[in-house]
Amino acid sequence: MSGLARAPSVFSGEADLLTFWAEGSSPRPFFVLKEVAPILDLAVEVKGAVKSFWETESGGEVGLLPIRRRRTLALKGVSFEVRRGEIFGILGANGAGKSTLIRLIATLLLPDAGEVRVFGMDVTRHQLEVRRHINRVSVEASFFKKLSAYENLDYAAGLYGRTRREVMAEAVAILSDLGLPEKKLRAPLENLSRGQQQKVAIARAMLTSPTLMLLDEPTTGLDPRSKKDVQAFVEEIRDHHDSTTILTTHDMREAERLCDRVAIIHDGAFLALGTPSELVERHAPEGDLEEAFLQIMGKPMEEIEEAIEIS
Amino acid sequence: MTAAQIEGRASMALVRRNLNLVKRYLGWEAAFLFYNIVNTLTIGLIASLEPASKRAETILYLVIGALIWNFLSVLFNEVSNSIQWERWEGTIEYSMMAPIHRLTYLGGVCVWGSLYGLLRTAFVLGAVVLFFHLSLAGANLFGALLVMLASLLSFVGLGLMVAVLPLISAERGAQANQVIQGVILLISGVYYPISALPGPLHALGVLSPATYTLEATRSAILGGASVAHLVPTILGLVGAGVIMIPVGLGIFTLGERYAMRAGKLKRAG
Numbered sequence: 001m002s003g004l005a006r007a008p009s010v011f012s013g014e015a016d017l018l019t020f021w022a023e024g025s026s027p028r029p030f031f032v033l034k035e036v037a038p039i040l041d042l043a044v045e046v047k048g049a050v051k052s053f054w055e056t057e058s059g060g061e062v063g064l065l066p067i068r069r070r071r072t073l074a075l076k077g078v079s080f081e082v083r084r085g086e087i088f089g090i091l092g093a094n095g096a097g098k099s100t101l102i103r104l105i106a107t108l109l110l111p112d113a114g115e116v117r118v119f120g121m122d123v124t125r126h127q128l129e130v131r132r133h134i135n136r137v138s139v140e141a142s143f144f145k146k147l148s149a150y151e152n153l154d155y156a157a158g159l160y161g162r163t164r165r166e167v168m169a170e171a172v173a174i175l176s177d178l179g180l181p182e183k184k185l186r187a188p189l190e191n192l193s194r195g196q197q198q199k200v201a202i203a204r205a206m207l208t209s210p211t212l213m214l215l216d217e218p219t220t221g222l223d224p225r226s227k228k229d230v231q232a233f234v235e236e237i238r239d240h241h242d243s244t245t246i247l248t249t250h251d252m253r254e255a256e257r258l259c260d261r262v263a264i265i266h267d268g269a270f271l272a273l274g275t276p277s278e279l280v281e282r283h284a285p286e287g288d289l290e291e292a293f294l295q296i297m298g299k300p301m302e303e304i305e306e307a308i309e310i311s
Numbered sequence: 312m313t314a315a316q317i318e319g320r321a322s323m324a325l326v327r328r329n330l331n332l333v334k335r336y337l338g339w340e341a342a343f344l345f346y347n348i349v350n351t352l353t354i355g356l357i358a359s360l361e362p363a364s365k366r367a368e369t370i371l372y373l374v375i376g377a378l379i380w381n382f383l384s385v386l387f388n389e390v391s392n393s394i395q396w397e398r399w400e401g402t403i404e405y406s407m408m409a410p411i412h413r414l415t416y417l418g419g420v421c422v423w424g425s426l427y428g429l430l431r432t433a434f435v436l437g438a439v440v441l442f443f444h445l446s447l448a449g450a451n452l453f454g455a456l457l458v459m460l461a462s463l464l465s466f467v468g469l470g471l472m473v474a475v476l477p478l479i480s481a482e483r484g485a486q487a488n489q490v491i492q493g494v495i496l497l498i499s500g501v502y503y504p505i506s507a508l509p510g511p512l513h514a515l516g517v518l519s520p521a522t523y524t525l526e527a528t529r530s531a532i533l534g535g536a537s538v539a540h541l542v543p544t545i546l547g548l549v550g551a552g553v554i555m556i557p558v559g560l561g562i563f564t565l566g567e568r569y570a571m572r573a574g575k576l577k578r579a580g
Binding site: 051053054100103106107108109110128129131132134135136138140142143144145146147151154155156157158159160161162163164188204 | 312316317318320321323324325327328331332335336400401402404405406407408409410411412416568571572573574576577578
């Protein structure tokens with residue numbers, strides 16, 4: 001572990017003062033925040049988050065034609081809390097607002113209204129501090145394709161102050177846990193399969209020791225073997241690391257297996273929230289989470305899949 | 312580990328990444344360098360139209376312009392295209408999510424751009440010296456180097472201002488960068504004195520830091536101007552940089568805020 005001391009040691013709560021210490025940099029704290037007491041058990045608090053975007057209807061970026069745009073509401077006042085150490089699932093079709101929510105928490109978007117807090121810190125006012133605690137794996141394993149996995153990891157972890165030596169040793173260990181042989185570290189990313197690239201993406205996130213992991217459809221499009229490896233790794237993180245995870249997925253079995261609680265989002269609003277068994281009990285007592293999902297959405301699966309295809 | 316160490320390592324990670332990319336794209340690097348050399352020699356050969364008595368001086372005049380433009384355009388491109396490059400590869404969200412100050416990220420890009428620009432220009436200079444058998448007796452090379460270093464600051468500031476364009480608009484930002492670079496080439500007296508420019512363009516030329524870089528470098532190499540003589544220009548260039556870097560950073564920060572509000576901080580933008 002390097003950089004800032006990570007949770008739980010990151011919190012030294014005294015009265016209403018929260019102090020963050022950088023390793024080896026005593027006696028001065030790295031930064032100090034007030035407003036602490038109620039936050040220690042909460043990793044994420046989202047209160048009435050609203051986000052809209054302008055969408056292009058005609059013309060567009062490439063042409064010189066005038067652009068006609070319309071405003072679309074991606075999130076309509078979403079509120080929820082994620083407890084520390086929890087795996088919180090967000091289920092919904094494409095375009096439902098899952099990634100917008102993840103990107104708000106990841107400090108990549110500013111909300112139009114509402115509040116998003118990570119470990120008590122507002123994502124719009126304390127971006128740098130929030131960023132020290134989070135990392136993300138998205139559906140696209142985005143890398144410099146000509147560079148090797150190691151070179152990509154060296155760059156990504158280097159941005160968090162990690163040294164090359166630390167990165168190499170840890171990357172080998174993490175990727176070995178994920179079932180990726182060491183020799184693949186030297187191969188250009190473009191020569192790795194989609195599943196292998198996604199494993200490198202997970203290693204990229206893990207190298208920064210995030211206390212909040214944002215997994216945005218990490219297993220979408222993976223072969224069954226890779227999918228299983230990634231899911232097993234998420235379970236390992238839950239069992240052996242002090243880390244909170246927010247996971248978006250289309251895969252109901254995955255959500256049932258991994259998530260402590262799930263929320264079902266549709267058209268920018270949460271339709272249901274609870275443990276998988278609670279949702280099943282409430283909405284499909286004779287079925288499984290997929291049945292419950294269909295009941296909540298009020299549509300047959302074919303229609304939802306069609307919506308996914310179209311979007 | 313202190314915050315300064317984290318930021319320093321982050322900057323160096325950017326330099327290492329770009330060095331690795333150059334190694335992976337070595338074929339393209341060789342092709343671009345070959346083109347740069349041939350282009351500079353071609354520009355120098357325009358001096359063959361001059362009478363023999365003036366030919367050597369004109370070659371130097373033109374070649375200085377080509378070399379400095381080569382250096383400044385490499386630096387400018389590296390800084391202004393840094394965001395565009397991240398967009399192409401899809402890594403922009405990960406780089407922007409890193410817990411470092413934006414100055415650290417852009418500082419790493421600028422350090423790389425300066426080193427890479429100097430190295431490429433040194434290769435072209437070597438080729439020019441061999442091809443034209445140029446004599447630099449009487450030239451104040453140290454003074455010229457000081458001028459180049461002083462002008463780095465203002466070009467970094469300018470680069471920061473335009474680096475924001477691809478952040479705001481993926482396609483049009485890159486197009487605007489090309490246009491801005493073309494205007495700087497036109498107005499800065501790269502191959503002619505700015506007095507040759509018509510009125511409004513001449514006024515713009517007076518505002519361009521590259522104009523003063525070129526004038527001072529030529530006066531150091533062609534006229535052998537002493538460092539003492541160059542000091543006012545050097546100080547002016549440093550002063551311009553000291554103003555332009557914070558202004559550029561401020562513009563970039565505002566642009567990033569807009570991109571975060573509009574949802575443009577992503578691959579497609």
